[in-house]
Amino acid sequence: MCRNIHTLHNFEPAATGDEVHAAALQYVRKVSGSTKPSKANAEAFERAVAEIAHITQHLLDDLVTTAPPKDRDVEAAKARARAARRYAELPASA
Secondary structure, eight states, X not given: OOTTOXXXXXXXXXXXXXXXXXXXXXXXXXXXXXXXXXXXXXXXXXXXXXXXXXXXXXXXXXXXXSSOOEEHHHHHHHHHHHHHHHHHHSOOOO
């Protein structure tokens, strides 16, 4: 899975259109193997991003949960702490 695609479900406030679009863009980049399509493929690339963003928004709108919504700041702090531990464990370069 793309490292830059983050969970968007069950957050307060809900995921924005920009966040959904960014996730769709990362997905299309990964699947296509291209961060910037050629002019010949630009239309197909952008159409794919738009369609995936659209269906992703429908998915997020339709998902239900009984869990309380997560706080973005708390989750970001947890991610930073995990990264700090992970990078602290890496051996120093020789």
